[in-house]
Amino acid sequence: MIPSPPPAPSGEGGAPDVVPPLTNAREAPTDARPADPADPARRRNPLGGHVPVAGGLARTGLAYARRMGAETVQVFVANPRGWATPTGDPAQDEEFRAGCAAEGLSVFVHAPYLINPASHDATTGERSVVSLRHSLRRAADIGAPGVVVHTGSATGGRDRETGLAAVRERLLPLLEEEPGGPDGPMLLLEPTAGQGASVCSLVEDLGPYLAALDHHPRVGVCLDTCHVFAAGHDLDRPGGAGRLLTALEEAVGPGRLRLIHANDSAAPRGSRRDRHARIGRGHIGDTAFAELLAHPATEGVPLVIETPGGPEGHAGDVARLREMRAGRTPPPVPREEHPPRRAGGRGTGSRPTGGGRG
């Protein structure tokens, strides 16, 4: 056994937050360089993270992606906590597309948090459709193949069936409309941590959700490891990731999984609390991520981190996943029970991290 290294300083204050040095012979995974785009391991599972874009998709987002050593990125195209539908900056769009193409980066869009297709409220429902249509169109503008949206909650004391009926009424016409064109982005459903009247948190819940959408071909799944763990899936036990992926395939069939949000959890299994932690520092631990990266069901599926920790922490988390992807065991890191909650939270540059809700 290797003794646990002392706790690393928090990255929130700008202090370096790299994986602490090892006491054994293995080298610490501090290499933030992305793998060569032709590398088979990278083609199987590109690794990256959510990047801030306040200041410009290319100017801020691409620069951040490079610093993180990202092979794939996720961005907001609107304020995640608002209903605004801003037009993009065509020059930044073009520069971003060109930069991503040159570096072989795949791109995903995360839709705003306020969207709730299962809402009982007509205004929220309408705004949700408008906002989602905007995200899908903007995703097409920047060459993103998928838009992540939270599956939503049956508000107003309504039951799940009523919530799913609302989902069908709102999302099916939008999918048929094909925002972004016939080759436009897919809608990637992200189950939530199970808080409140969530209509979908366990992967089994995706079955009725997909059925409500007539198993539309433009619908895929984004699994957030923190969310499904908080909802009760036992990713902290050996084989847990495999059982999760088997249950997913039983619920929705093969080929629907298009993206993984790789986040550890600062809250325990089944807590229904969405508290992201850095990779290996939460209640899930490294094993589940290594299992995910080796499972046949994740062939071709990118992993995006939405963890706390700032730029150095993000680079460290991507490097840690890259170690596991290479079949190596990264050095142990201390558990962080209570990562600092993110202050602020306004603007298109904020991350879906820290306090959770990614």
Ligand SMILES: [Zn+2]
């Ligand atoms: Zn997420």
